[in-house]
Amino acid sequence: MGDFLKEMAVSSAARAAATSRTVTAKDLDKPVHALRLSTFDLIAEIKNRSPAEGELATNAGSRVLRALTYAEAGAAAISVLTEPDKFDGELWHLEEVVEAISATSTPVMRKDFLVDVVQIIEAKVAGASGVLLIAAMLSDTALASMLDCAFEHNLFVLLEAFDEDDLERSVVLLNRSDYREQAEKHKLLLGVNTRDLRTLKVDANRLERFAKKLPGGVVCVAESGQHTAEDASRVTQWGYAAALVGTALMRAEDPGKLVSDMLQAGRAHAA
Template identity: 50%
Template sequence: MSEPDFLATMAARSRERADAARARRPQSELLASIRDLDPAKRLHRSSEGFDLIAEMKLRSPAVGQLRRGDRDNLEQRVMSYAEAGAAAVSVLTEPSRFDGTLEHLEKAALALRSHVVPTMRKDFLVDSYQVLEARAAGAGGVLLILRMLPRDVLASLFDTALEHGLFILLEAFDEYDIDTAVRLIEPRIGLKSTATSGSLVLLGVNCRDLVSLQVVPGHLEALAPKLPHWLPRVAESGLTTADDARRLAAAGYDLALVGSALMSGDHPRDLAAEMLAAGRSAKRSAACS
């Protein structure tokens, strides 16, 4: 399956899910349920310069099934992420390739209700209705894939997320996507206010080739200098060890999104803590040099 086919297929399936969900529950009803909620949790970054977005997913298209029977242990796993110091927990809600559901997001948010750590909906979002679904399920943020969406649709999802107090992780694959992100943000938030608004908008780089579904060595380092300094920079895909976190923090990334390595291991809290410590050590070394 080629890259355009993969994203187009995922977008089409996501559109079908959005249409079916809207038919079951009108948007007016969804908005009414959101009005009764507490404000969305914010993503708080550490003063130590490097943070972790730890991911909950049962399957990966590149790897296959990651955890058997972990549906019953979802709450325990996301709690271990929070206890390790994760800044946010990403939850896959895409069903056909990741075995995800909105119920997983709801359970994760409920498990973290006594923590400051927010959840983030990770999916192939194509409709602002799905952003509202994320908010209703207790999410504090959403991921938007820059190259998958027409700019008007991307702007609609972005604006809906901002309106409802959600943080946004914009996912890029190349310099064109990075330019799209800047063009999206500048007229809405402005560059100066973005630089001082904490973690409202993050810009991530995915180093996975969507043709082969393999990680491209060196891709994160190659794009790091191209990323705007005024946006928190997130390294996505392919991080498996503390050394990876150290290397990418040294390259300039402020956060790492880690999923498969945490899900496939039996000690996710230990690995998350080790990655955080390594990334923060690299930031301290860079500050002293």
């Protein structure tokens, strides 16, 4: 685990250890919205800043408006950063987005550097319908425990890899019959991130290079570096059925149009 990822793991573990809220059955009785997927889809992201890109946004009003814009434009899910130290995120940011778009039934995913099952419980209590898990941060045993906890609470998981070792580990997990079943139900997705979170460097060729190693029957998600409709059509040709788009949407003058354009381009090539 590289320096940045290690720093995030330590910080995340401290946050998990500080969690003291007693969770009741009523707390967990939150609606979970299923992913409704087509031939190509977008997970549209809301984040205030990133270590690589700097400041991106803004205030609560813009988060809510942006979430509604994403949902109305056809995003399959909305990703909300909740990491506080490097991304200026908070769990309540997710809660306000969940509340704002509840009428659309669009699922909201907690994006963070999760290392403990208590953080998955936190996500469910906050109203999330899914979580991101980063393979490089977790041992095989810990990863299986996190996956099992998420599925127990009916959450979908975007399992992220950004090097060949973690992709291979993820594929081994996906070959387990129980996890394969979750993948077939679109509860377990496999993401390939072009940004190595250990170094924060982007490898623009990673998506194409990993394409031949993507498992069949699993929704694979292209992460980082997708900015245009042309990018959407290109990753579709490599076998990715979805893209997670953050910075490009946060900086777009018309994020709704960008969502629509990317969906149209991706679906045209996936058809």
